[in-house]
Every structure is written in C-alpha cells, then in structure tokens.
Amino acid sequence: MGWGDLGAFGEPSKETPNLDQMASEGMLFLDFYTANPLCSPSRAALLTGRLPVRNGFYTTNAHARNAYTPQDIVGGIPDSELLLPELLKKAGYINKIIGKWHLGHRPQFHPLKHGFDEWFGSPNCHFGPFDNRALPNIPVYRDWEMIGRYYEDFKIDLKTGEANLTQIYLQEALDFISKQQASQQPFFLYWAIDATHAPVYASKHFLGTSQRGLYGDAVREIDDSIGKILKHLQKLGISENTFVFFTSDNGAALISAPKEGGSNGRFLCGKQTTFEGGMREPAIAWWPGHIPAGGVSHQLGNVMDLFTTSLSLAGLQPPGDRQIDGIDLLPAILQGKLIDRPIFYYRGNEMMAVRVGLYKAHYWTWSNSWEEYSKGIDFCPGQNVSGVTTHTQEEHTTLPLLFHLGRDPGEKYPLSFASDEYQRAMERIAVVVQQHKVTMVPGEPQLNVCDKAVMNWSPPGCEKLGKCLKPPKSDPKKCFWPH
Amino acid sequence: MGWGDLGAFGEPSKETPNLDQMASEGMLFLDFYTANPLCSPSRAALLTGRLPVRNGFYTTNAHARNAYTPQDIVGGIPDSELLLPELLKKAGYINKIIGKWHLGHRPQFHPLKHGFDEWFGSPNCHFGPFDNRALPNIPVYRDWEMIGRYYEDFKIDLKTGEANLTQIYLQEALDFISKQQASQQPFFLYWAIDATHAPVYASKHFLGTSQRGLYGDAVREIDDSIGKILKHLQKLGISENTFVFFTSDNGAALISAPKEGGSNGRFLCGKQTTFEGGMREPAIAWWPGHIPAGGVSHQLGNVMDLFTTSLSLAGLQPPGDRQIDGIDLLPAILQGKLIDRPIFYYRGNEMMAVRVGLYKAHYWTWSNSWEEYSKGIDFCPGQNVSGVTTHTQEEHTTLPLLFHLGRDPGEKYPLSFASDEYQRAMERIAVVVQQHKVTMVPGEPQLNVCDKAVMNWSPPGCEKLGKCLKPPKSDPKKCFWPH
Numbered sequence: 004m005g006w007g008d009l010g011a012f013g014e015p016s017k018e019t020p021n022l023d024q025m026a027s028e029g030m031l032f033l034d035f036y037t038a039n040p041l042c043s044p045s046r047a048a049l050l051t052g053r054l055p056v057r058n059g060f061y062t063t064n065a066h067a068r069n070a071y072t073p074q075d076i077v078g079g080i081p082d083s084e085l086l087l088p089e090l091l092k093k094a095g096y097i098n099k100i101i102g103k104w105h106l107g108h109r110p111q112f113h114p115l116k117h118g119f120d121e122w123f124g125s126p127n128c129h130f131g132p133f134d135n136r137a138l139p140n141i142p143v144y145r146d147w148e149m150i151g152r153y154y155e156d157f158k159i160d161l162k163t164g165e166a167n168l169t170q171i172y173l174q175e176a177l178d179f180i181s182k183q184q185a186s187q188q189p190f191f192l193y194w195a196i197d198a199t200h201a202p203v204y205a206s207k208h209f210l211g212t213s214q215r216g217l218y219g220d221a222v223r224e225i226d227d228s229i230g231k232i233l234k235h236l237q238k239l240g241i242s243e244n245t246f247v248f249f250t251s252d253n254g255a256a257l258i259s260a261p262k263e264g265g266s267n268g269r270f271l272c273g274k275q276t277t278f279e280g281g282m283r284e285p286a287i288a289w290w291p292g293h294i295p296a297g298g299v300s301h302q303l304g305n306v307m308d309l310f311t312t313s314l315s316l317a318g319l320q321p322p323g324d325r326q327i328d329g330i331d332l333l334p335a336i337l338q339g340k341l342i343d344r345p346i347f348y349y350r351g352n353e354m355m356a357v358r359v360g361l362y363k364a365h366y367w368t369w370s371n372s373w374e375e376y377s378k379g380i381d382f383c384p385g386q387n388v389s390g391v392t393t394h395t396q397e398e399h400t401t402l403p404l405l406f407h408l409g410r411d412p413g414e415k416y417p418l419s420f421a422s423d424e425y426q427r428a429m430e431r432i433a434v435v436v437q438q439h440k441v442t443m444v445p446g447e448p449q450l451n452v453c454d455k456a457v458m459n460w461s462p463p464g465c466e467k468l469g470k471c472l473k474p475p476k477s478d479p480k481k482c483f484w485p486h
Numbered sequence: 487m488g489w490g491d492l493g494a495f496g497e498p499s500k501e502t503p504n505l506d507q508m509a510s511e512g513m514l515f516l517d518f519y520t521a522n523p524l525c526s527p528s529r530a531a532l533l534t535g536r537l538p539v540r541n542g543f544y545t546t547n548a549h550a551r552n553a554y555t556p557q558d559i560v561g562g563i564p565d566s567e568l569l570l571p572e573l574l575k576k577a578g579y580i581n582k583i584i585g586k587w588h589l590g591h592r593p594q595f596h597p598l599k600h601g602f603d604e605w606f607g608s609p610n611c612h613f614g615p616f617d618n619r620a621l622p623n624i625p626v627y628r629d630w631e632m633i634g635r636y637y638e639d640f641k642i643d644l645k646t647g648e649a650n651l652t653q654i655y656l657q658e659a660l661d662f663i664s665k666q667q668a669s670q671q672p673f674f675l676y677w678a679i680d681a682t683h684a685p686v687y688a689s690k691h692f693l694g695t696s697q698r699g700l701y702g703d704a705v706r707e708i709d710d711s712i713g714k715i716l717k718h719l720q721k722l723g724i725s726e727n728t729f730v731f732f733t734s735d736n737g738a739a740l741i742s743a744p745k746e747g748g749s750n751g752r753f754l755c756g757k758q759t760t761f762e763g764g765m766r767e768p769a770i771a772w773w774p775g776h777i778p779a780g781g782v783s784h785q786l787g788n789v790m791d792l793f794t795t796s797l798s799l800a801g802l803q804p805p806g807d808r809q810i811d812g813i814d815l816l817p818a819i820l821q822g823k824l825i826d827r828p829i830f831y832y833r834g835n836e837m838m839a840v841r842v843g844l845y846k847a848h849y850w851t852w853s854n855s856w857e858e859y860s861k862g863i864d865f866c867p868g869q870n871v872s873g874v875t876t877h878t879q880e881e882h883t884t885l886p887l888l889f890h891l892g893r894d895p896g897e898k899y900p901l902s903f904a905s906d907e908y909q910r911a912m913e914r915i916a917v918v919v920q921q922h923k924v925t926m927v928p929g930e931p932q933l934n935v936c937d938k939a940v941m942n943w944s945p946p947g948c949e950k951l952g953k954c955l956k957p958p959k960s961d962p963k964k965c966f967w968p969h
Contacts, residue, residue, distance in 0.1 A: 008784075013496010013751055015516050015895050017782050109898070212891030214784075259893040268496055269752050291767050299493075299698075301501050359699060365754040385754070385898040388868045409697030415868040421557060428635050 004199050006254025006283045007268025008222055013264055016214040018223050021230025022249065026287045029153055029247075029402055030298035031337055034306045035286035036346050037253050038328070040275050042128070042343060043071035043105045043450075044251040044349075045306060046195065048152055049107070050086045050117075052310030052321060052329035052405035055347055059449040060106075067353035067367060068484035069275055070450035072105055072137060074127055074458040077479060078449030080117060085322050087310050089116030096316040097183055100124060101175045102195035107449070115147060119193075121177045122146055126192040126459070129153050129168070131198050132161075139459045139472050143155050143418060148464025155470075159204055164217045166204035172196045173228040177235050184239045191313065194232070198225055202341015203263040233289065243292035246316050247255040248309055254279075257384050271414040272383035272392060276370055277348035278414055279363075281382070288336050288451075295339075300334035303346050303358065312336075326442070345435045345468050351484070352445065356403075359435050362428045363414070364403035366436075369396045371486040378486075388415050403431060487682050489737025489766045490751025491705055497749055500696040501706055504713025505732065511783035512730075513819055519788045519829050519841075520670040520736050520770035521811070523758050525611070526554035526933075527832075528735040528789060529678065533569045533589070533600075535804060535812035539832055541567050541587075542932035550836035550850060550879060552758055553933035553965035555588055556940040557610055557621060560962060561932030562590015562601060568805050570762045570793050571601030574674050577800040577934030583607060585678035590932070592940055598630060602676075605629055606658045607950060609942070612636050612651070612680050615644075622942045622955050631947025638953075642687050647700045649687035649893050656711040660921045662719050674796065676858045677715070681708055684739060686746040700747055716772065726775035729799050731792055733769040737762075738883065740867050750759045754897045755866035755875060756969055758955045759853055760831035760838040761897055762846075764865070771819050778822075785818035786829050786841065795819075828918045834967070835928065842918050845911045846897070847886035849919075852879045863969075888912060936965035 008019035009024040024329045038048030044055035058082050060069035072079065080086070086097035099121040100114050109345035118323045132154035142149035143157050151157055153209030159166040175297060176194050183190040198204065198221040200295055205220035209227070213219025229249060236242040255265030257273035257280070267273050267280035286304060287295055307329030311321050315331040330346075334340040348363075350355035356365045370382045373394045383392045390397070391404065391414060404417045405425055418425045456477035493500035494509040511753040513541075521531030527538035534541045542564050554658075556561065563569070582604040583597050591609030598605060608919035610624045614635035625632035626640050634640055642649040645811045654695030659677050659844035681687065681704040688703035692710070696702025712732060719725040738758035740763070750756050750763030757764055769787060771777055790812030794804050798814040817823040831839035841849045853865045856877045873880075874887065874897060887900045888908055901908045939960035948954035 007496065007752055013490065016750070016892055017514075017516055017786075033500055187630045216890075216893040219892070261890075261899040266895075268498070269490055269749060301499075315734075329885055385869055385896060389869045407699075407744075409702070410699040412749075413868060416744040473773060 004222065004251040004264045004281065004285065004437065005267035005273065006270060006285050007266035009257060011287070012285050013268055016219065018213055018215065018219060019043055019226040021226045021233070021297065022119070022287065025229065025233060025249065025289050026293060028296050029287055029289035029294045032286035032300050032302065032304050034287065034301050034303050035250060035284050036282050036303070037251070037284055038305055038307050039254045039349055040277060040281035041069045041071050042103075042200075042203070043254050046105050047080060048328075049306040049309055050251075051084045051343065052087070052307045052327045053084070053325070054307070054328050054347065054349060054446055056352060056448050059446040060446055061349070061351045062450040062482065063352050063448045064451050064481050065483055067355065067369060068351040068353070070351060070484045071126065072107055072450070074108070074141070075453040075455050076107065076450060076459055076482065077109070077452040077454050079109060079112030081449065082111070086117045086478055087313055088191055088193075089324070090118070090314055091317055092118060092188065094319055095429075096189045096191050096317060097121075098191040098193070099179050100193045100195060101172050101179070103128065103197050104195070104293055108459055110463070113147070114298055121179065124172070124195070125197070128200060129159060129202070135185055135472055136178045137381070142459050142462045149462040149468070149470070151463065151468065154469060157426070159202065163210065164204050164220070165207055165312065167206045168204065169196055169198050169221070170206045170230055173231060181231070181239065184241050188416070189317070196225065196374070199265060200261045201259045203259070216262060217267055222265070243290070245290070246313075247289040248287070249289075250306060251284045252306070252318055254281040254283065254300055257382060258380060258382060267480075269413055271386060271388065272370060274330055275382045277350050278392070279408070279412065279468055282348055295363075300335055300339070301426075303344055304330065304335070305329060305346060308332045325445070345439070352448070354436070354439070357432060357436055358408070359432045360445050361407055361409045361410050362432060363406045364429065364432050365391070365396055366400050366403050366425055367396060367405065368393045370394060375485060391415070391417070403429065436472060443466065451482060452479050455480040487705065487734040487768065488748045488750035488756065488763065489753060489768050490749035490755050491738060492768050494770070495768050496751055499702065501696055502699070502704060502709040502717070504709045505770065508712065508716060508732065508772050511774060511779050512770055512777045513783055515769035515771065515785065515787050516781050517784050518733060518765050518767050519765050519786070519787050519789050520676040520734070521761060521788055522832055523550045523736045523764035524554050525586075525683075525735050530563060530968050531811075532789040532792055533571075534567045534737075535790045535810045536567070536572070536808070537790070537811050537832060538801050539783045539835060539926070540809060540811070540929050542929040544832070544834045544931055545930045545965065545967055546835050547934050547967055549834070550852060551834040551836065551963065553834060553967045555590055555610065555933070556936070557591070557624070558936040558938050559590065559933060559965065560592070560935040560940055562592060562595030564845055564912040564932065567595070568888040569600045569900070570796055571674055571676075573601070573797055573802055573805070574800055575601060577672065577802055579672045579800060580604075581676070582661070582662050583676045583678060584655050586611065586680050587678070593716055593940055593946070596630070604662065606938050607655070607678070608636065609704070611683060612642060612685070614642070615860045618955055624851050625845055625942050625945045627945070632945040632951070632953070633947065634951065636951060642685065644685055646692055647687050647691065647703070648693055651687065652679055652704070652707045653689045657713060659715055663715070663718055667724050672800070679708065682748060684902035688895070697951040699745060700895055701748055705748070722844065726773070728773070730772040731770070731795075732772070733789060734767045737764040737766065740865060741863060743867060752896055754869060754871065755853060758865045760833050761866075761875070762891070762895065773777070774961070777819055778914065781822065783818055783822070785815065785824055786827055787815055788812060788829060789816045809927070817921065828922070830922065835931070838920055839920070840922075842911075842913060842915045844890055844892045845915060846889045846891055847912065847915050848874070848889075849886050850879060851876045851887065855878060858968060862865045872899070874900070886912065886915070892943070934965060935962050
C-alpha cells in the first residue's frame, strides 16, 4: 500500500472511512518511512529496530539491489538479532503474528523461534498457483505446523480476484484479542496481512465495490477490517490500554498498475525505488485517551521506530549491545514534539539517499536497468525526471542531488549546486552521513544464497496432511537480484 | 490553486487548517471541475453558468487555443450574457466583487455594468511592474473608478514576494459582510483574490512560514483569510443563513514550479491542459445547519453550477432563453444525491475530452507545441505519458482515448480499444457527445482581437490621481495564442 492510498492522504475516491476515522481520532503521520522499499527487509527492520544492512536483510551479490525472501532463499533472520516479541516477553506480553512473516521460511527462522507465541499465516508471499513440481505452493501455518497451502486449502481465484484471506486474518485477530482480554493478558499483535500485494484479492463481499477496481476492493476490505478491530478493542473496554499503529511496508507497486497497483500520491515512483514513492508510507497512531484526536505530525518516522516505541510502551529499554536505528516516538505522539533525526534510504548494500529536515540528498539514483525497462518493467510509469529517475546507477557521492521536499515533494527540481541553500544544507547533511558511515557495521548478508532444495517442499506438519513434497537435490547458487 | 494544494486533498505539508476545518464542517467535493483550464474563461463560465464557447470567452484564431484577457484584449463579457449578480438583483441581493474581474477591462465590460453593486480589485492579472510606456501598470478599482495601480500604489515586491493584497481583500470582505448584516441585506460576495497566481506573493506575517516556500505562504494566507471570513459570519450570527463555496479557477500552474507552482495531487499535468491536473479543482461547500458536517461528494460538479445553485438558493430560475450548462447542486449538497451529468473539457474552440461517470474520453490530446516545449515551457513537468501528453495536437475523434478515472486517476493507461469495457463505455459517451455537439451554438468569440491602444492607459478616475497615460495609436490585430 502506498502513501496515497487512503482518503486521509488524498486518494480521490476517498474510500477508507475507517482508517480516515482512525486518523481523526488519533494522529496522522505525514513524513513516515519504511527502512527499505521492499517487503522482507522492511519487516525485518520493523521487528529488529535496525536497518536491513545491519540485521542482514540485504545482498552483496551486486551493488544496490533489492532482495527479499523468495522460496529458494537460504538465509533468514539471524539468531543474533533480537526481535520485538522476544523482548516484549520480558514484560509478560503474549505475541502473535497473523499473516506474512517473510523473515525466512526454513526451520531456524520460524517466528515461534523468534519470540512469537502464536502464528497464523504464511512465511512467503502468496504467489502462485504452482505445480508442486518446479515450485511448491506456499504453506499456511498455525503455530509450529502447516495446515494447508495457498491455492489448495486456501483458495485464491486469480480470475475473479476472490479470496477469503483477509476475512480469515481478521477473525484470527479478533479471536486473539478477545482471548487476551479475557485473561487480562498484555499482548502484541502483529497483523501483517498479505493484501494489497499482487496478485490482488478481496473477499466476495468487497469485490466490485470500489471505484478503483480490484486493488480498491482490497483496500476497502483492509479498511473495513481495521474498523472492526478498533471497534472490538472499544467493545472489550481495552482501547485506552491498547496502542495501535497502522502503516505499510513499502510504497505502492506501480508496476502492477493500473489493475493491481496502488497510489503513492504525488510522490515520485514506487516500490523498489528510494524515491519518496517507494519509501514514504501512510501512518496512523491510535490510542484513545492518550493521543490527542485529530493530531497531525511531521515527525520523521520510520517503521524501525515501532520497535523502540513499543518497548517504551512496555516499560522496556532497547538492547544496549547493538546499534538500534529506531527511536522512541512517544514524545512526538503524546506531546507533539519534533525529534531531529535523519532518514536513510537504502537499496541493498548502498545508502542511496538521506533526508535531514526537509532536505533529501541523493547519493545514488536508479530506477531500474535499461534492459528491464525495455521489457516494460517500469517503477515510475508516466514519470520521468531527467537525471533523477535514471536507468543506469548514477553516483552522486561527491555532489549529491539535493531536493527540498516541502517545495518539491515530487523530487523534480534538484537545487542548484552553486546556491547558498545547497551549500548550507549539504554541510549539515554531510555531518550526518559521515557519522552514519563511520559507525556502520554491516551484518552478515542473508539474501545472497538461493537453493531450490530449501523451498517449502515439506514444512513441519506436512505428513499429517499428506502434503509433503520431495525436494530436488541441493544446488546452492548466488541469488540473482535484477534491480 | 490546484486540487492537491489543501491538506484535505492530501497536500503533504497539510498547512490549511481552516479550509480543512471548513471541509469537516461542510462538504468536500472530490470530482469538481472548472469549465476551462485558464482564468478568464473559467470566471466567465462561473458568472454566466455557460461554457466559454457559448459566452464568447474563447478564440477562433487557431485550433484549441487557450485565451484570456490580457491588457490588449479588445473583447470582454458581451452585454447579451446574463451574469449571476444581474439575476440576483431581482431577489434583492447586493453584489460585490473583490479581486480579479478578468472579463474585459474596457468601459462596457466593467463589473458594475454587469450586475455588481460594488467592486474592489483589478480587471487583469497583477503582472508587472511595467514602465507605463510599452505597458501601463494594472489599475485597481474601487467601484467605478481606479484608485491606484499595482506596483505603484499597491506594492508587490517581486524580490521578497511581499504584498499586502490578500489582507486588503480580506478586510474588504469582512467590511462588506458586516455592512450587509447590519442592514439585514441579502448579499452575494464574489471573493476572487489574485493569490496564488504568479508572481506569487504573501503579506509579511505569512512570508517564510510554509514548508512549501512562497507559494505555500500564499496558500496559508488564503487559508487564514477564509478562516477569518467564516468566523466573521459566525460571529455576526448569519452563518446558518449564508452559503459559502470555495474553489479555484484552474489547476495549479506547473510551469511556475517549484518556486511559484502548486500541486494538482496525483493528477496529470496542470493549468492550460485538459488533463485532470488542469481542470479538477479543490471544492468545499459550507453552510452550517444545512449541509451535514463531514460530507464527501463524488457529484461531478463544475464552476458553472455555482451560477445555477446560487440562483436556486435565492429562489430564482436560470434564464430560459439560452442554454445553461450549470446545474443546481443543492440535491447533491443537501440530500447527498448523485446527479448524472457529463463534464466537458474545452480548450478554446475545441471539445478536447468528456467525462461521463468514471470514464473520461479524450477526443483531442495536446500539452503544448514542441517549439514551446523545447524552450522549457512545460505544463507536465516530470510527467510523460506516451501518446497522451502529446506535443502535437492529436486527433482521436474516431477512436477516443478512454480512461477509467477510478482505477487510473492519473490518465496513464488508456483502455484497450478492443475491450468490451471500451465498447460499452464509448456507446454511452458517444450519445452524450453527439447531443452536446448538435445543440452547440458557439457564441461570438471575444478573444480574437488585440490592440495596444485599449490597454489600461487612462481608466476612469485617472485624472483625479494624475495617473492618466497616453495610449498609442489603435492597431487592432489578431491575438496570438501559442497554446
């Protein structure tokens, strides 16, 4: 989902009454970011409070490449990383993940080995259907074991776009919340649904109901579900005791447009890129009785902050033995403070850009290669900013391209290198970047090696279901990441 | 000002608290249009309820050209046109225009000859400063006579961007409202301020206060002023008896970006074009006690509807002796009805496109000429949709380019000509267009002839001020309209 997909963020169909209401009862973040313009690294960053380049969710197979956890990935979240649910356990929290995990699907990466107490969902994207020969269909887990596979036991009709998954995930959420409330148990629910990822789906009740087509149907179903979750918290009388945050893991995937693509508003490009369209996210904080209703924040925020902020809410400190990139947003959320902090825009192993205040400096620009582009793979459809949305990797490390995101949110007009404004801004930014670079210790890259043998052939529990498949011979290779 | 310039429409700086509040207390129109992507024709359409091609605010000097009323224009609003204030007089209204008139500056076109009782403002744009030899500075009128000129008696500092004009216009508005309330006089106030037109200005108090630079300062001052006007109505106890509508005359002028250019959100291109960015406008209706608070409407609306709607509010009928294009929006505003009606997108003498429901069919596409474009004149900066944002006039009358504005608000993905959806939609649209074309009787074009002798050399009242200038010899010529 992208920044522009909600009514509160200016989507012209304004079809998200529940999220818009959530914003009007809570706080809208206009300058909130992901840590990476792709799913797996973004989610790893959210749960570790650390940039993907630290927590290992990146590749060194080539320069500045997006990488994630497809079925043949060998790596995953390292044991050395401390995840939010692991830490929350110390404060007595019960932790559940519903939906897409995406931090590795091999046994050692299982979410219940990393602090979660319960899991309902899937380790990978819902791509498919597969033939279970070249590729197995993606398993759906309940806790330790698989209970079926997408397209087999969990239907997704690619022709009609119908799938009941969001409803199933919603029910799981409501049940989990009810259970914790009944036992007066503090809980952390990570509701990480697959929708609106392509192939886009919605349940029958929502199909054909949006002005925006199937993608809009999916957005409407999410909106409706979140409304139901918030109402459930209120009905149970725990809304004033429950902090809720809504955001997305990357900008809308414009390559899927118009049929399955969302909106990044007026921002440049989309998912896969380090332009604003790829990394600025819709974000809403909700906590009745604590967050002043109708608040709007320009605090530069990041999904990694949810790690630190959640710990703070639980009365815990972030680990002191490692660099944590996420900050505690509570002063911004509860007292309206503005905390000075930079945003780093990474693509794989490269810091592509940095935002300090309203300035954003690009040290590297790239959309994707000419080769891909000529095949119709376009991360910036209809947009073309000369020298900015480049189809070769352009280095600007000695003279970064500088944009003022207040006057020019669309990153169309780089400031003149000769201007005083450029000089002044870059002096400040250079210090921030210098400090970031000298203290940067990259983690062991997890997204370098692929092997068809590690795919979801025989997940735990497959025997009971008669759904075990025979893996091919192991043949580890460098993963190929085209962009 | 463009669709995307208000917080309520997703401007990322969200700096328009008063307009956003006006929307939350009233009704937000998401699908509201101007009748032309340029100032004069748009304003003529608003005041006559008729398309510019009917009321004469267009040119036949060349095909599909934007034209307006610069100082050397010979034409203006014809006497045969019936303007809103003329008609409102019949219901006892006192009518005032504050700000830019733009329907012709020669004596016969004076607003007080066309139904207004009072005028404070100027007949043309605030371009300048001029040397009073090749070009006179633009006069500012109070009622029948000029009281000074821009850049002379009404300062605009192009270096700092400082000008007090919006404050002056605000005070005029507040005073006029107070006076009418005191005498319990029904009134129509057309508050047609110059800001945010380039050269962009703001008063000292607002300069440097916006994230968005000078343009944002101007938007903030407008926002603040409208807040003050609404509060004034409330303070005087007449808010439940006063219908207020906020909109703009064309999309944001992207050629002025980034320093002086606004935002059309995610829509394509800007002012001068018949893409959504040129013609879809921010729009808010406000009438406490009558319009349900927080309303959102997808009614296809047009500035011409303000003519018919205002008459309806005053208990009057639109004239029956001519084609009126504006419709009465009250059923949409008060009862939330959706009235089926098309939107026509004209550029000069050509119907470029039509919107019916969520479909928009382009019969002609053009941004501007290659010649202009090569000189850096760009109405679609950073945007380029192949075959759509064309730099030659492309005719599609036999096979219109069709877009679904729900799935594709950015007009990036024309529907396949072979699709069932295309066939079905075009069948419906063809009927609408056919009916429109066969009943179209174009008015006498007013924007064809230019003559330096007719400029604002010696406006009425100039003698008293010693500000009369000597006109050159009359030399009428065809006006040149490049785009």
